[in-house]
Amino acid sequence: MSAGQGKKVIVSMIGLDGHTTGGEIVARILRDAGIEVVYLGCNQTPEMIVRAAIQEDVDLIGISSHASNYGQIVSLVELLKRNGAEDVPVVCGGNVPKHQARLLIEKGVAAVFPPGSGADSIIRFVLGNARGATAGLCVNGEGIA
Amino acid sequence: MTNGARDENVTLEALCRGDVRTCARLLTRIERGEEAVIPLLQALYRAGGNGRVIGVTGPPGAGKSSLISCLIGAWRRRGLRVAVLAIDPSSPFTGGAVLGDRLRMVEHGCDDGVFIRSMASRGQLGGLARAAGDALTVLEAMPWDVILVETVGVGQNETDIMRHAAVVVLLQTPLGGDEVQAVKAGIIEIGDVYVVNKSDHPAADRTCRQLREMIARGSRLRPDRDWQPPVIKTQAHLGVGVAELVDAIDGCFAHQNADPEAARRYMSDRARHRIGEILRDRLDRRLRSGDEGWLEGSIEPVVSREKDPYTVVAEMLSRL
Ligand SMILES: Nc1nc2c(ncn2[C@@H]2O[C@H](COP(=O)(O)OP(=O)(O)O)[C@@H](O)[C@H]2O)c(=O)[nH]1
Ligand SMILES: [Mg+2]
Numbered sequence: 001m002s003a004g005q006g007k008k009v010i011v012s013m014i015g016l017d018g019h020t021t022g023g024e025i026v027a028r029i030l031r032d033a034g035i036e037v038v039y040l041g042c043n044q045t046p047e048m049i050v051r052a053a054i055q056e057d058v059d060l061i062g063i064s065s066h067a068s069n070y071g072q073i074v075s076l077v078e079l080l081k082r083n084g085a086e087d088v089p090v091v092c093g094g095n096v097p098k099h100q101a102r103l104l105i106e107k108g109v110a111a112v113f114p115p116g117s118g119a120d121s122i123i124r125f126v127l128g129n130a131r132g133a134t135a136g137l138c139v140n141g142e143g144i145a
Numbered sequence: 146m147t148n149g150a151r152d153e154n155v156t157l158e159a160l161c162r163g164d165v166r167t168c169a170r171l172l173t174r175i176e177r178g179e180e181a182v183i184p185l186l187q188a189l190y191r192a193g194g195n196g197r198v199i200g201v202t203g204p205p206g207a208g209k210s211s212l213i214s215c216l217i218g219a220w221r222r223r224g225l226r227v228a229v230l231a232i233d234p235s236s237p238f239t240g241g242a243v244l245g246d247r248l249r250m251v252e253h254g255c256d257d258g259v260f261i262r263s264m265a266s267r268g269q270l271g272g273l274a275r276a277a278g279d280a281l282t283v284l285e286a287m288p289w290d291v292i293l294v295e296t297v298g299v300g301q302n303e304t305d306i307m308r309h310a311a312v313v314v315l316l317q318t319p320l321g322g323d324e325v326q327a328v329k330a331g332i333i334e335i336g337d338v339y340v341v342n343k344s345d346h347p348a349a350d351r352t353c354r355q356l357r358e359m360i361a362r363g364s365r366l367r368p369d370r371d372w373q374p375p376v377i378k379t380q381a382h383l384g385v386g387v388a389e390l391v392d393a394i395d396g397c398f399a400h401q402n403a404d405p406e407a408a409r410r411y412m413s414d415r416a417r418h419r420i421g422e423i424l425r426d427r428l429d430r431r432l433r434s435g436d437e438g439w440l441e442g443s444i445e446p447v448v449s450r451e452k453d454p455y456t457v458v459a460e461m462l463s464r465l
Binding site: 005006008027028030031032033034035036037038039040041043044045047048051052054055056057 | 165166169170172173177235236239240241242243244245247248251254255260261262263265
């Protein structure tokens with residue numbers, strides 16, 4: 001079995017972002033690394049994602065963003081904190097401009113993966129930074145932007 | 146009271162109150178097969194038995210999750226609190242999984258009266274049957290009125306889980322050729338209510354007819370059951386046929402309640418199944434643990450062919 005054994009993450013779009021291709025590809029990449037992916041698809045609000053994260057007890061949240069809805073990603077991070085789930089890192093992928101990526105990192109997003117990020121680097125980051133579900137451990141990741 | 150016992154009591158109380166976070170954490174520990182949760186599960190089992198367990202099974206893509214979302218809506222309108230355990234297969238190659246059930250239940254994503262948990266089957270080694278049974282023990286000790294379990298109706302492992310359900314909804318679609326899919330999978334007899342979903346497809350009536358014929362034939366094979374499983378046409382993406390399905394499920398429960406003998410039979414079947422499930426899991430773990438102390442004295446006579454392994458196992462079983 002692979003390194004991802006026992007790790008569970010959410011992959012989701014947020015808000016009115018109908019671009020599902022990127023999210024689906026990432027979900028499959030993570031699955032092939034042995035990770036369990038709860039795929040939420042589109043039309044998810046920050047509140048829905050936080051509730052899903054708690055109910056599913058996931059170790060990391062991946063947001064695929066192609067619709068400049070950065071405000072909602074920041075809301076997600078804040079809402080996690082307010083619900084005592086700040087140990088679940090949020091990572092973001094998609095065509096995020098560099099200065100936006102820096103802002104997201106400042107606001108607590110663990111990493112931003114620009115288009116063309118290799119599968120290996122995504123997998124490595126997820127495995128290295130996903131919360132140990134019961135240990136509540138989170139190594140703060142470097143922003144890759 | 147020891148610390149462990151105090152923690153257990155706190156957890157038990159939280160679960161009985163309906164605390165979702167405690168539930169979610171405990172389900173993770175169950176999935177990992179942590180032995181330390183067993184005392185808690187023992188207490189939960191004794192405290193539990195609340196809620197109706199309903200199974201939904203059928204081929205991948207048949208519309209199980211979509212239909213469950215409709216059912217949640219119907220029961221929520223009656224004020225019932227609903228939990229869902231949605232089990233999807235893991236990749237046999239990597240152990241990973243894409244769990245896509247929750248995606249169909251978005252409309253209940255912000256409802257405090259709904260709890261949805263996805264679970265990957267984790268293959269044979271993870272002890273899916275034991276984990277699913279344990280998860281139900283937890284959910285049944287919590288204040289959920291209805292507990293839905295979704296499995297893909299393919300392998301033995303997945304259909305075995307349906308033995309926990311008081312009512313099993315077996316989903317079929319008109320697609321997939323001439324043969325009814327459940328026949329191919331060898332699970333045609335497990336349904337209490339049959340659903341032909343995707344009935345917008347022209348072959349739907351034919352599939353219904355085939356199912357009815359099969360049920361008529363099957364019921365003669367099972368004289369212990371006087372319940373005639375209905376066949377219902379649905380379109381889960383539009384909510385068509387859901388009211389009829391809810392009525393049919395209610396009818397099946399009413400039928401069981403009217404016959405205390407049948408209700409008792411279900412309960413003892415389930416208990417027997419659960420005992421077997423745990424027994425197999427305990428045995429499996431022992432065999433895989435590498436600790437062969439308990440086999441002491443059994444191995445040598447088999448090596449020297451003084452005894453045969455069947456005799457040794459029979460002796461072990463008689464000591465059980
Ligand atoms: N045409 C049609 N599509 C449906 C119907 N019910 C569900 N679907 C679609 O079938 C696909 C699979 O549904 P899902 O609920 O995930 O199936 P599951 O794998 O059995 O849980 C989704 O795209 C649904 O929108 C139906 O009655 N008619
Ligand atoms: Mg499903």
